[in-house]
Amino acid sequence: MTRITVTVDGVTYEEEVEPRLLLVHLLRERLGKTGTPIGCDTSNCGACTVMLDGTSVKSCSVLAVQADEGDVLTVEGLAGGGGWHPMQRAFHEEHALQCGYCTPGMIMAAIDLLKDDPDPSDEAIRHGLEGNLCRCTGYCNIVRAVRRGAAEMSGHQEVTAS
Amino acid sequence: MTGEPAPGGHEVGAARRRKEDARLVTGRTQWTDNIQLPGMLHVAFLRSPMAHARVTRVDVSAALRRPGIVAAFSGADLAAEQGSLPCAWPVNDGMVIPEHPPMAVDMVRYVGEAVACVVSTDRYKAIDALEAIEVDYDPLPAVLDMTEALKEDGPKVHEAGNQAYVWKFAEGDIDAAFREAPVVIERTYVQQRLIPTAMEPRSVVAQTDGESFTLHSATQIPHILRIMLAQVTGIPEHKLRVIAPDVGGGFGSKLQVTAEEVLLLLLTRRLGKPVKWTESRSEGNLTVHHGRDQLQRLSLAADAEGHVKGLRVDLLADMGAYLMLVTPGIPILGAFMYNGIYKMDAYDFTCTGVFTTKMPTDAYRGAGRPEATFAIERLMDELAHELSLDPIEVRRRNWIAHEEFPYTTIANLTYDSGNYEAATDRALSLFGYDKLRAEQSDRRDRGDPVQLGIGVSTFTEMCGLAPSRVLGSLSYGAGGWEHASVRMLPTGKVEVVTGSSPHGQGHETAWSQIVADALGVPFDDISVVHGDTAVSHKGMDTYGSRSLVVGGIAVLQACDKVQEKARHIAAHLLEASPDDIEFTGGSFTVRGTGAGKTIQEIALATFAAHDLPDGVEASLDSDATYDPDNFSFPHGTHLCAIEVDTETGATRIRSYVAVDDVGKVVNPLIVEGQVHGGLAQGIAQALFEEAVYDPEGNLLTTTMADYLVPSAADLPDFVTDRTETAATSNRLGVKGVGEAGTIASTPAVVNAVVDALRPYGVHDVRMPCTPERVWRAIQETTS
Numbered sequence: 030m031t032r033i034t035v036t037v038d039g040v041t042y043e044e045e046v047e048p049r050l051l052l053v054h055l056l057r058e059r060l061g062k063t064g065t066p067i068g069c070d071t072s073n074c075g076a077c078t079v080m081l082d083g084t085s086v087k088s089c090s091v092l093a094v095q096a097d098e099g100d101v102l103t104v105e106g107l108a109g110g111g112g113w114h115p116m117q118r119a120f121h122e123e124h125a126l127q128c129g130y131c132t133p134g135m136i137m138a139a140i141d142l143l144k145d146d147p148d149p150s151d152e153a154i155r156h157g158l159e160g161n162l163c164r165c166t167g168y169c170n171i172v173r174a175v176r177r178g179a180a181e182m183s184g185h186q187e188v189t190a191s
Numbered sequence: 192m193t194g195e196p197a198p199g200g201h202e203v204g205a206a207r208r209r210k211e212d213a214r215l216v217t218g219r220t221q222w223t224d225n226i227q228l229p230g231m232l233h234v235a236f237l238r239s240p241m242a243h244a245r246v247t248r249v250d251v252s253a254a255l256r257r258p259g260i261v262a263a264f265s266g267a268d269l270a271a272e273q274g275s276l277p278c279a280w281p282v283n284d285g286m287v288i289p290e291h292p293p294m295a296v297d298m299v300r301y302v303g304e305a306v307a308c309v310v311s312t313d314r315y316k317a318i319d320a321l322e323a324i325e326v327d328y329d330p331l332p333a334v335l336d337m338t339e340a341l342k343e344d345g346p347k348v349h350e351a352g353n354q355a356y357v358w359k360f361a362e363g364d365i366d367a368a369f370r371e372a373p374v375v376i377e378r379t380y381v382q383q384r385l386i387p388t389a390m391e392p393r394s395v396v397a398q399t400d401g402e403s404f405t406l407h408s409a410t411q412i413p414h415i416l417r418i419m420l421a422q423v424t425g426i427p428e429h430k431l432r433v434i435a436p437d438v439g440g441g442f443g444s445k446l447q448v449t450a451e452e453v454l455l456l457l458l459t460r461r462l463g464k465p466v467k468w469t470e471s472r473s474e475g476n477l478t479v480h481h482g483r484d485q486l487q488r489l490s491l492a493a494d495a496e497g498h499v500k501g502l503r504v505d506l507l508a509d510m511g512a513y514l515m516l517v518t519p520g521i522p523i524l525g526a527f528m529y530n531g532i533y534k535m536d537a538y539d540f541t542c543t544g545v546f547t548t549k550m551p552t553d554a555y556r557g558a559g560r561p562e563a564t565f566a567i568e569r570l571m572d573e574l575a576h577e578l579s580l581d582p583i584e585v586r587r588r589n590w591i592a593h594e595e596f597p598y599t600t601i602a603n604l605t606y607d608s609g610n611y612e613a614a615t616d617r618a619l620s621l622f623g624y625d626k627l628r629a630e631q632s633d634r635r636d637r638g639d640p641v642q643l644g645i646g647v648s649t650f651t652e653m654c655g656l657a658p659s660r661v662l663g664s665l666s667y668g669a670g671g672w673e674h675a676s677v678r679m680l681p682t683g684k685v686e687v688v689t690g691s692s693p694h695g696q697g698h699e700t701a702w703s704q705i706v707a708d709a710l711g712v713p714f715d716d717i718s719v720v721h722g723d724t725a726v727s728h729k730g731m732d733t734y735g736s737r738s739l740v741v742g743g744i745a746v747l748q749a750c751d752k753v754q755e756k757a758r759h760i761a762a763h764l765l766e767a768s769p770d771d772i773e774f775t776g777g778s779f780t781v782r783g784t785g786a787g788k789t790i791q792e793i794a795l796a797t798f799a800a801h802d803l804p805d806g807v808e809a810s811l812d813s814d815a816t817y818d819p820d821n822f823s824f825p826h827g828t829h830l831c832a833i834e835v836d837t838e839t840g841a842t843r844i845r846s847y848v849a850v851d852d853v854g855k856v857v858n859p860l861i862v863e864g865q866v867h868g869g870l871a872q873g874i875a876q877a878l879f880e881e882a883v884y885d886p887e888g889n890l891l892t893t894t895m896a897d898y899l900v901p902s903a904a905d906l907p908d909f910v911t912d913r914t915e916t917a918a919t920s921n922r923l924g925v926k927g928v929g930e931a932g933t934i935a936s937t938p939a940v941v942n943a944v945v946d947a948l949r950p951y952g953v954h955d956v957r958m959p960c961t962p963e964r965v966w967r968a969i970q971e972t973t974s
């Protein structure tokens with residue numbers, strides 16, 4: 030067992046963990062952070078995507094001990110005093126989710142994508158989200174949502190009609 | 192956050208943003224795997240590494256000594272109480288239904304079949320302990336190929352042999368149709384095996400207080416599941432509550448009564464503790480039922496002008512190792528769709544269900560109709576090519592004209608409405624058909640290594656499963672009605688209880704729209720409850736694009752009853768005759784006077800019950816059960832332009848236009864989303880996905896790295912539009928949309944690939960049309 034200190038969505042936790050414990054299991058089963066789901070066991074689906082120290086990671090491929098001293102942001106910590114994050118609003122407005130299972134990971138990956146490319150082309154969005162699978166939407170509305178989210182985050186007018 | 196007010200005061204037809212989204216975008220969703228209960232134990236299954244073997248010994252004793260292990264069981268330990276997993280669709284009297292123990296006892300028949308389990312205080316420890324279980328297998332030959340399986344002297348999956356059933360349908364004089372035909376097209380198509388891959392893995396939590404049982408499951412069918420689990424386990428139905436909390440997609444894969452659901456009930460009954468099991472994706476690829484896997488031997492007869500005369504279909508359908516809930520019925524659903532939108536004189540269909548040592552197949556988005564639509568739409572393109580006709584023209588010569596509806600097809604279905612001309616014209620203009628054809632011939636002329644192909648699919652399908660009488664005539668084990676309740680709360684808010692069970696479709700939003708119009712209450716004042724047999728006591732659940740077409744009408748009928756009860760109470764309070772009361776916009780008014788009461792006022796007055804008419808009960812709440820008279824028949828025209836690099840075999844969809852006619856639309860946003868998602872899955876069958884078994888019967892595609900669910904980068908943007916021909920078989924005029932995209936798109940894409948390769952003499956490419964397959968197809972015909 031290893032003692033780790035990790036901050037998740039603004040709350041700091043001290044936990045004794047097995048060295049093999051995955052970050053996503055720490056989040057879901059120890060800390061009650063079930064907003065981040067698991068869709069695979071080979072790091073292919075992206076459902077479990079969270080931010081670790083400001084960069085998106087697949088939390089099923091990070092050990093909890095690797096997050097020691099780290100700062101984790103999950104979909105549950107996105108909304109602030111002013112309501113939903115612009116990307117959450119954009120997914121809602123553009124109907125970019127159906128069952129919603131991929132959505133937490135998709136939203137986190139989309140926010141991360143915009144850090145490097147605040148005004149991405151459709152092509153760039155599609156490639157940027159390659160590691161996040163959605164079985165319901167066919168991705169068109171996800172691409173629209175990321176565009177809308179990007180526009181809102183950069184303070185521009187929304188670029189897509191609803 | 193539910194969108195702008197509806198145009199013209201009508202909610203039905205408005206692009207309402209979904210009510211469901213609030214919990215889904217913020218991570219407050221209730222998935223089954225989120226559930227933690229005090230004292231809850233974790234279950235892990237040891238699964239067979241053999242496709243076919245006798246199990247001669249299972250020893251769990253060493254696993255029991257591992258830390259954290261509470262119990263471990265073999266199939267023999269559970270044999271007396273585990274029963275047999277149900278098959279609800281014996282398609283005919285002669286069908287063989289083999290015993291299907293939830294946990295294998297002395298035989299395994301596919302890789303992944305459970306042979307033992309451990310129950311532990313910890314998920315990781317449960318998995319660790321599996322390695323301590325000892326199992327001896329006496330291997331038997333795998334049975335993988337359907338044609339081989341049907342040979343007399345081959346190895347048998349079950350004692351009764353490898354043929355599950357033969358089912359036939361015939362109409363018209365098929366011999367005459369072929370005898371006189373100048374054109375006969377004969378083809379064999381392979382519908383490869385697919386893995387449905389809902390993003391949420393299956394998960395089950397079972398608990399008991401010693402008397403009653405509660406089962407949470409990631410299922411599409413809580414109501415059907417409750418009845419079936421009661422029968423299998425012997426737990427009386429009234430002591431068993433089944434809850435489908437938020438469910439992350441299904442596509443047919445969660446229309447099942449699974450081994451794990453039965454076994455978790457048995458485990459909680461034995462141990463008295465809550466138990467949970469959540470599959471890993473690799474476990475799921477092995478053991479969630481698979482889809483498709485049919486071999487289609489087809490012949491089509493036509494006259495010299497391309498008028499179809501007759502169609503023969505001889506199908507082999509891979510059941511896998513056992514018959515699960517509706518396994519045998521899936522190809523039979525397709526039987527009624529092989530004729531598509533076309534008129535013909537004769538049709539002959541035979542399906543042979545075949546046992547193999549693979550995971551059982553069952554419903555996957557479209558369930559029988561994609562296979563049928565693929566066959567006829569591919570054949571129509573072949574016919575066009577044979578006669579040097581444009582594929583659109585050959586379809587025009589054969590389809591049912593809009594003025595011919597209602598039309599009874601050669602498969603004995605009555606299509607109530609449709610307008611194939613309108614949808615096709617719209618699609619052609621959005622697609623720029625003529626321009627793309629010009630580019631195609633240009634590329635052909637100059638021998639461009641990148642060829643352009645254009646694929647057409649003018650499809651229809653049957654939705655709204657199903658008229659109970661029709662299901663009865665097909666020997667299905669239940670009816671096809673749906674149930675709804677509408678409760679008027681004292682404060683004027685409304686609760687709608689639906690028997691259909693959404694897992695991404697957006698019922699909470701669409702049902703609110705229907706009720707808002709029917710009762711004149713605000714959209715935001717309505718909530719929709721579903722998926723818990725203790726709350727929604729009756730239902731037939733969600734599959735077969737049935738929710739709106741059947742369940743939506745049940746909701747509307749329950750609203751009628753509420754309104755009728757309220758009218759009587761309003762008349763009494765307004766001192767008028769009920770016949771003089773009008774109901775508009777949520778208010779009851781006395782005709783010709785200004786006097787009126789809102790439905791909310793009536794709800795409160797009914798609750799108080801101080802002044803009700805004599806003999807009237809103090810409730811507006813109403814139930815309705817709706818059974819449709821007919822199926823509904825959405826249709827549409829899909830066009831796909833694909834670039835094929837003839838040097839590498841790589842394909843790229845250039846444009847995809849889908850014009851669907853799903854009748855009246857309750858929420859265009861939801862409809863478009865369903866079409867998009869359906870297209871992605873149909874295109875995935877055409878280009879990417881296949882479940883592959885090796886010659887020993889091992890599944891090679893157990894992970895998402897091997898089974899290629901397309902990502903955003905693999906798919907194009909879609910152009911979607913609609914024509915609107917109202918269904919006449921239900922009062923909303925709706926037809927259903929859940930499967931249309933999947934059914935239509937697979938042949939559109941493959942037709943496009945083949946069309947690109949016509950100059951090379953290619954007539955078919957087996958799905959999925961991977962670069963390797965495309966490249967080989969070119970090599971075979973040109974070398």
Ligand code: FES
Nearest residue numbers: 068069072075089
């Ligand atoms: S759960 Fe699939 S990538 Fe993490």
Ligand code: FES
Nearest residue numbers: 127129163164165
């Ligand atoms: S919305 Fe269901 S997987 Fe993306």
